[in-house]
Amino acid sequence: MSVRYPASFLVVLVTMAFSGLCSRSAGQVAPREAKQWVMPRTPDGHPDLQGNWTNKTITPFERAEGQGPVFSWDQVATLEGRADARVQRGAQASDPSRPPPRAGRSTGGYNNVYIDRGDRVAIVHGEPRSSLLTHPSDGRRPPFTQTGEQRIADYRAFRRQFGTYDNPENRPLGERCIMSFGSSAGPPMIPNSFYNNNYT
Template sequence: MRRLVFGVVAAVAATLASSEGGLALTAEPRADEQAPAGIAKTWTLPRTADGKPDLQGTWTNATLTPLDRPGENTPLVMPKDQVAKREQEFRERVDRLAQDSDPNRPAPPKGGDGSTGAAGNVGGYNNFWIDPGDRVAMINGDYRTSLITYPDNGKVPPQTPEARQRSQQRAAAIKGRAPYDHPELRPLAERCLMSFGSNAGPPMLPNYFYNNNYTIVQTKDHVMILTEMVNDVRIIRLGATDHLPRHIRP
């Protein structure tokens, strides 16, 4: 399983559509994956029959690194001792939640226990089904405290006035209706047309829940990215010049 942090579509399309097929990648091993002393790790970029970088395979962007950087003055790079502590705490949590349930425990309260997360309501998943990722993301040899690197504070910037206006218009249009009262109001994920959250993109981001895997298949003219969540498929044409008119959005 290869690890992919984010920006799958942009990286694949930009890389494979270039005439030179250039791709600068650095394979930085983790501390627990270092080669024995005296043995150099070398890696050669695989290429397809037509010379393009071969990115085919199964990838994951599951990670413990949040999208938004926590706190107000948190640095971009996480020290290695904090990384080890964070990953160890996660492993201990998984082990704790994997313990056998008490067969003599009382029945849960009606409607669930009300806790946040997938197991808070009747029919919710317990931790057996959850696979958010078990490692802190590493980029160029540095462990990251957030996936967002710009703005410098690592946080999603506030909406523009135009975006706020669109949000207000959408809210006004559905006022007095529940999300499932009308077929046009049913969200794409609920209709299994697109993955939950932003797994299918753009941008392709982890959902910190499960099904954060992708399969990439290449041909000479196209790249196909299959998102595990809801099995959403994105097909990218390479080298196309007949783009959609500016007034039409995909």
């Protein structure tokens, strides 16, 4: 199998793409060049999806209020710089002589080895998108309908009749290794903050 890096990846409401790293110089950020990508196809003409894929990105699912659909390249430099700095901080060696955590404080569950949330903004048609959600046009998730609210209420009422650990069906699908944690398995395929963003 070969490794492919598509220019765009559309799953339900999520339009994503990944390109090369943003070229930076002191005090100047150059836009990334949009590369023409041709979808590979199988001998019978269907899209060839073999290979290794990832949907990790620091582009938020919803657009911030007041933000347009596209980031400026200065915004991209700031966001990706923060992501790079976070990775560097997480890669620092732990102090073996540090004191134990205070009583009642969490020690945490994962260190940086298990975190793969991405460090680049999603690029679609050469534009750094400010949200993965593209419909509605404001990039914001609309409220649930009355029918949707009722379905959620019915589901919660159904679960309340069981104890948390009464049977395996009460446990989350990710915990049961049926699907990955969060919604990275879809639909829609939304990146999470851990290591479940890669597919083969």
